[in-house]
Amino acid sequence: MPRSEDQELLLRAGKGDRGAFGLLVERHHEAVVRFCYRFLGRVGCDAAEDLAQDVFLSAFKAAPYYQPQAAVRTWLFRLATNACLNQRRKWRVRRVIGLGGSERMEDVAMDDSGADASALRNEKGASVRAAVGGLPGGQRAAIVLRHYHDFSYTEIADVLDTSVSAVESLLFRARRKLRSQLPAFEIGNSPQVSADLRAEPF
Amino acid sequence: MRCRKAQKLIAVRVDRALSETLEEQVTRHLADCRACGDVSAQTGRLGRELDTYSTPPIRGGFTERLMSRLDEPRVAVTVSPWWAAVLRPAPVVLGAAAFACGVVVPLLGNGGSQIAVPLGREVAGGSAGQLASALAEDSVEARLLELLPSVEE
Structure with missing residues (x-):
């Protein structure tokens, strides 16, 4: 099977070619930062970017061991998912223990300046953000990968190291939970569903 | 169906x-x-x-900042483990314990002042207690980490 351009770049990076690694970062960093931002929930863009930097540093370190069977995008997002899960776990443990340094979630969250604040002022976006952030890790990863990064079920299964049917289940439960939590779906806010809407193709 | x-x-x-x-x-x-x-x-x-959940714009220079970090020794994502906060006062506690052993205990042995008895107990008990609680919390964290699944399902 011919290797993709990304795979060639990563293999070269594994041999120490920093230029190739730089090109790879240039191609994927925006997606990884956005993924971290959405996955971590209540953090500012800077915290998401810091974590994304760590993801790429891990990628550079792991590049010599990369097996070209896996798609580079899937491989990178698996690293990113693990990094996000670990980060949230650390925050949670600190919260449970009642200790926390400067990296507590609350401390890095919600800087009220600039673009973050303007994004939060968008009430609808903020409620969606809170609802997505409240999903369990697997469901959150699945919905973010599917909806915002257009991953196929098979790709999500590869990232989460699970089966396609498990991904279907994760997405089903995630959507059900989101519907139950978003104000737009509360009784009274939901418009009457017409027969036309029901027949609406997706 | x-x-x-x-x-x-x-x-x-x-x-x-x-x-x-x-x-x-x-x-x-x-x-x-x-x-x-x-x-x-x-x-x-x-x-x-x-679709209404948008992300803020990403700062420029991500790649440049990353490339300049490639030579840095690898640093963990978090600055320090949670138990570092517990162990941070350890030198003070150890010093107090040494003081208790070197000064207070000999005084007690010599039938020293009555004030030294509760003071000696407090210092010795405090240091041992803190160490025990630090160790206990360390194992609590290990147990918590075991209990928390990697994918929270």
Whole structure:
């Protein structure tokens, strides 16, 4: 099977070619930062970017061991998912223990300046953000990968190291939970569903 | 087709990942079932709601900053483990314990002042207690980390 351009770049990076690694970062960093931002929930863009930097540093370190069977995008997002899960776990443990340094979630969250604040002022976006952030890790990863990064079920299964049917289940439960939590779906806010809407193709 | 199965498939249908046969079955079910029709419409609407969650613009220079960090020794994502805060006062506690052993205990042995008895107990008890609690909390963290699944399902 011919290797993709990304795979060639990563293999070269594994041999120490920093230029190739730089090109790879240039191609994927925006997606990884956005993924971290959405996955971590209540953090500012800077915290998401810091974590994304760590993801790429891990990628550079792991590049010599990369097996070209896996798609580079899937491989990178698996690293990113693990990094996000670990980060949230650390925050949670600190919260449970009642200790926390400067990296507590609350401390890095919600800087009220600039673009973050303007994004939060968008009430609808903020409620969606809170609802997505409240999903369990697997469901959150699945919905973010599917909806915002257009991953196929098979790709999500590869990232989460699970089966396609498990991904279907994760997405089903995630959507059900989101519907139950978003104000737009509360009784009274939901418009009457017409027969036309029901027949609406997706 | 039962509603339960239909509703699971509706979620897959949103992602255009249904086979032709299943697509046909779901469409037929939706034509007859108002409840599933509502779920279908709401699932479609959820997609539009999710679109409202935008991310702020990303700062420029990400690649340059990253490339300059490639030579740095690898640093963990978090600055320090949680128990570092517990162990930070350790030198003070150890000093106090040494003081208790070197000064207070000999005084006690010599039938020293009555004030030294509670003071000696307090210092010795405090240091041992703190160390024990630090160790206990360390194992609590290890147990918590074991209990927390990697994917929270």
